[in-house]
Amino acid sequence: MKKQVKVGLLGLGTVGGGVYKTLLKNRLTILERTGCAVEVVNVLVRDREKERGFAIDEKMLSLSEQELLGDEQIDIYIEVIGGIHPAKKIIETALNSKRHVITANKELMAKHGAELLRLARQNGVHLLFEASVAGGIPVIHMLQGYLTANRVHEISGILNGTSNYILTEMAKTGRSFPEVLAEAQQLGYAEADPTSDVEGYDAAYKLAILTNLAYDACVDVEGIDRQGISAVTGPDLLLAERMGYAVKLIGHAQDQDGAVQLSVRPRLLPAAHPLSRVNDVFNAVTLRADVVGDLTLIGRGAGEFPTASAVIEDLTALLTQGEKIRRPNWERPLAAAAEAQQAGSYYLSCTSCPEHAQALSEAVQRELAACGGTIADYRTADHEGRLHQAWLLGGVTEDQVHRTVENISQIVSEPLTALVLNVEGEIPAGVKWEAEASGYETNARYA
Amino acid sequence: MKKQVKVGLLGLGTVGGGVYKTLLKNRLTILERTGCAVEVVNVLVRDREKERGFAIDEKMLSLSEQELLGDEQIDIYIEVIGGIHPAKKIIETALNSKRHVITANKELMAKHGAELLRLARQNGVHLLFEASVAGGIPVIHMLQGYLTANRVHEISGILNGTSNYILTEMAKTGRSFPEVLAEAQQLGYAEADPTSDVEGYDAAYKLAILTNLAYDACVDVEGIDRQGISAVTGPDLLLAERMGYAVKLIGHAQDQDGAVQLSVRPRLLPAAHPLSRVNDVFNAVTLRADVVGDLTLIGRGAGEFPTASAVIEDLTALLTQGEKIRRPNWERPLAAAAEAQQAGSYYLSCTSCPEHAQALSEAVQRELAACGGTIADYRTADHEGRLHQAWLLGGVTEDQVHRTVENISQIVSEPLTALVLNVEGEIPAGVKWEAEASGYETNARYA
Numbered sequence: 001m002k003k004q005v006k007v008g009l010l011g012l013g014t015v016g017g018g019v020y021k022t023l024l025k026n027r028l029t030i031l032e033r034t035g036c037a038v039e040v041v042n043v044l045v046r047d048r049e050k051e052r053g054f055a056i057d058e059k060m061l062s063l064s065e066q067e068l069l070g071d072e073q074i075d076i077y078i079e080v081i082g083g084i085h086p087a088k089k090i091i092e093t094a095l096n097s098k099r100h101v102i103t104a105n106k107e108l109m110a111k112h113g114a115e116l117l118r119l120a121r122q123n124g125v126h127l128l129f130e131a132s133v134a135g136g137i138p139v140i141h142m143l144q145g146y147l148t149a150n151r152v153h154e155i156s157g158i159l160n161g162t163s164n165y166i167l168t169e170m171a172k173t174g175r176s177f178p179e180v181l182a183e184a185q186q187l188g189y190a191e192a193d194p195t196s197d198v199e200g201y202d203a204a205y206k207l208a209i210l211t212n213l214a215y216d217a218c219v220d221v222e223g224i225d226r227q228g229i230s231a232v233t234g235p236d237l238l239l240a241e242r243m244g245y246a247v248k249l250i251g252h253a254q255d256q257d258g259a260v261q262l263s264v265r266p267r268l269l270p271a272a273h274p275l276s277r278v279n280d281v282f283n284a285v286t287l288r289a290d291v292v293g294d295l296t297l298i299g300r301g302a303g304e305f306p307t308a309s310a311v312i313e314d315l316t317a318l319l320t321q322g323e324k325i326r327r328p329n330w331e332r333p334l335a336a337a338a339e340a341q342q343a344g345s346y347y348l349s350c351t352s353c354p355e356h357a358q359a360l361s362e363a364v365q366r367e368l369a370a371c372g373g374t375i376a377d378y379r380t381a382d383h384e385g386r387l388h389q390a391w392l393l394g395g396v397t398e399d400q401v402h403r404t405v406e407n408i409s410q411i412v413s414e415p416l417t418a419l420v421l422n423v424e425g426e427i428p429a430g431v432k433w434e435a436e437a438s439g440y441e442t443n444a445r446y447a
Numbered sequence: 448m449k450k451q452v453k454v455g456l457l458g459l460g461t462v463g464g465g466v467y468k469t470l471l472k473n474r475l476t477i478l479e480r481t482g483c484a485v486e487v488v489n490v491l492v493r494d495r496e497k498e499r500g501f502a503i504d505e506k507m508l509s510l511s512e513q514e515l516l517g518d519e520q521i522d523i524y525i526e527v528i529g530g531i532h533p534a535k536k537i538i539e540t541a542l543n544s545k546r547h548v549i550t551a552n553k554e555l556m557a558k559h560g561a562e563l564l565r566l567a568r569q570n571g572v573h574l575l576f577e578a579s580v581a582g583g584i585p586v587i588h589m590l591q592g593y594l595t596a597n598r599v600h601e602i603s604g605i606l607n608g609t610s611n612y613i614l615t616e617m618a619k620t621g622r623s624f625p626e627v628l629a630e631a632q633q634l635g636y637a638e639a640d641p642t643s644d645v646e647g648y649d650a651a652y653k654l655a656i657l658t659n660l661a662y663d664a665c666v667d668v669e670g671i672d673r674q675g676i677s678a679v680t681g682p683d684l685l686l687a688e689r690m691g692y693a694v695k696l697i698g699h700a701q702d703q704d705g706a707v708q709l710s711v712r713p714r715l716l717p718a719a720h721p722l723s724r725v726n727d728v729f730n731a732v733t734l735r736a737d738v739v740g741d742l743t744l745i746g747r748g749a750g751e752f753p754t755a756s757a758v759i760e761d762l763t764a765l766l767t768q769g770e771k772i773r774r775p776n777w778e779r780p781l782a783a784a785a786e787a788q789q790a791g792s793y794y795l796s797c798t799s800c801p802e803h804a805q806a807l808s809e810a811v812q813r814e815l816a817a818c819g820g821t822i823a824d825y826r827t828a829d830h831e832g833r834l835h836q837a838w839l840l841g842g843v844t845e846d847q848v849h850r851t852v853e854n855i856s857q858i859v860s861e862p863l864t865a866l867v868l869n870v871e872g873e874i875p876a877g878v879k880w881e882a883e884a885s886g887y888e889t890n891a892r893y894a
């Protein structure tokens with residue numbers, strides 16, 4: 001790589017601003033450690049007049065993709081626009097003009113990564129995307145740049161900071177999902193349309209990227225079993241905590257003879273689980289590899305500077321490693337399998353008017369007895385005049401739990417709101433539980 | 448790097464055996480990803496007849512350093528003997544014969560790393576040492592291979608698995624240090640002479656290595672403020688937990704205008720601290736960098752395969768990156784400063800016969816009032832007929848706490864066993880505490 005490196009910055013939003021400011025602030029560190037003087041020479045923006053809160057030479061700002069892509073002096077493009085259009089076309093043009101591209105675009109990499117990586121290889125340049133997953137956490141570097149002698153066969157991650165912030169706040173304060181979501185939107189932690197974050201689409205994009213890297217293959221992001229957090233209530237988090245668990249939205253990938261189980265779901269994690277204490281907007285990923293075992297990385301998953309850091313470490317890798325950077329190979333299609341239907345542990349809760357509560361709890365006992373499952377814990381909480389009942393079920397399949405929900409919903413006149421969540425790990429033997437304030441006599445039978 | 452790579456293995460103990468077995472088991476993965484066929488051709492052992500629990504060609508085993516070092520076919524030496532002698536001489540000879548060296552030797556790197564790295568540079572070969580710190584956790588790679596645009600200005604780590612196992616077991620079971628140590632020795636987690644592990648020498652070696660990498664400098668390992676865990680008692684862990692803290696042996700490095708504060712000490716970590724839940728033989732490191740913020744890595748800090756993984760990932764880095772690997776520069780001496788004497792939070796405990804307890808607790812109140820400190824929490828526990836009292840002190844310097852200990856020890860006839868520990872972070876406002884079974888009337892005054 002030559003000594004003077006010129007960068008074209010595509011987008012000057014939160015991440016773009018962080019990249020620009022950091023390249024200025026740390027240019028001596030970068031020069032000292034890479035031998036290259038890096039300079040941003042051209043920036044694509046939507047609005048030249050926008051107030052950005054930092055100084056930038058007006059002459060550098062451009063409204064025209066064509067102008068930026070035609071700028072011959074640029075060695076490396078950094079794409080921080082996001083979304084599929086126009087980012088995909090822009091990156092294709094940049095790669096075809098034999099310039100390296102660094103992107104933070106998870107949706108684009110998850111949906112079109114294989115094709116874009118092929119294009120980069122054909123043009124003898126690199127397409128790097130550390131910033132597309134878990135912000136400042138170098139999990140892509142771990143998988144692609146570090147773990148070479150290791151085979152990774154399981155990935156678990158808290159990959160969406162917005163949902164993690166919402167779940168953390170709900171658990172801390174017992175407030176409802178809509179209430180905390182509204183607050184997160186005010187704080188800028190959640191977007192006006194929060195669907196991608198709270199329904200698990202964003203986490204699914206990131207999980208697909210990590211899975212592709214771990215398995216040198218390409219999964220269909222549409223095939224990922226996805227469940228969001230919008231159905232989780234304050235009482236659920238409260239009762240799960242009393243049972244000794246934290247609820248986290250977990251992206252999970254695991255080998256399953258030739259295929260890979262892929263899911264993004266809220267899960268109950270026991271207190272000892274390395275991800276159970278990762279709160280607020282933090283992200284974390286646990287990689288399970290054949291030699292090193294479990295490796296957990298925790299850090300800021302989003303935000304101006306953590307994401308900028310990931311972009312710029314991709315840049316310094318280009319400057320120092322160049323052609324030595326190992327290229328991902330996403331050519332082999334990999335089928336996504338649903339979670340295996342083996343007996344495991346599940347959390348079941350339902351909310352009803354108090355009069356129906358005892359009938360429901362007795363019905364759950366009958367159903368569990370019928371399918372040979374066990375009730376390891378049972379808790380109740382009064383909530384806005386209704387009763388919230390929660391069961392920790394062992395030795396049942398997910399289908400059996402869903403059947404239980406169908407059957408018990410028959411016995412009450414009101415429409416039943418029920419929630420079923422996966423429980424991570426074995427239920428500790430001899431779990432103790434005591435009935436809550438409004439527990440029933442019948443509880444004794446579960447003991 | 449040529450396609451056939453021959454390795455000389457110096458030592459065939461736990462780690463050496465793991466390296467040998469893993470290079471065999473994963474040779475196809477390594478070939479596929481590096482393009483190199485790696486083969487162990489010569490192994491230095493102390494005893495050729497020793498039962499190793501795995502098959503290895505007798506002809507490959509050698510008792511002579513000279514023979515191994517003279518073996519012209521060897522491209523890379525892996526040193527897993529440990530200690531200064533003869534490892535230092537062997538590595539010097541290998542480097543001078545222009546062969547790369549990979550070592551797991553923390554004591555050697557901490558004490559003579561600068562000189563050995565200089566020798567490697569002079570000979571145009573590499574000396575790699577990922578396995579010397581935190582076993583399978585790639586923290587050296589993070590500092591030297593990944594964080595290039597970032598400046599790391601603070602390091603906190605659980606760097607010794609043996610002490611962490613002992614502290615975890617003591618906290619879980621309330622058993623005494625000697626009792627748990629003996630068990631750890633039976634389990635092979637602790638050596639016959641546990642001094643290096645439990646008195647913080649081992650952690651200090653690792654902290655020195657990480658500090659040298661973070662600051663591109665060289666600290667004197669003797670200058671590290673070091674406190675072991677042997678004075679921590681079961682009741683201390685119990686009462687700290689009731690106060691909402693976990694006790695961990697923490698290696699800590701932090702900028703302090705031109706110098707660096709270095710310490711290895713047991714510290715009280717609040718439950719929310721990312722290292723507070725890292726238990727048993729696991730290690731963890733939190734790096735605080737100027738762009739990315741806090742990055743925490745958690746994994747197995749020791750053991751056959753995690754350590755072998757670190758050694759072999761160094762090997763694959765040599766095969767794929769070769770001369771592109773960034774060389775550490777440890778030429779600049781860096782002074783180690785003691786922790787700044789600013790007011791902070793401390794844990795103080797003392798054990799006395801019950802008759803003296805009230806006088807002592809009143810004396811502590813007087814001392815704290817005199818130096819303007821506060822008592823944020825107070826707990827007591829009966830222990831083997833004696834009373835264990837513990838205070839959580841705020842707004843005091845370490846000297847003031849030690850003076851308090853001196854002064855209160857004057858007022859009792861018996862020799863007083865007292866313990867002073869650092870408390871991480873601010874004491875949460877409005878800490879609640881209740882007196883334990885054997886608490887006193889006077890406790891009320893602290894509320």
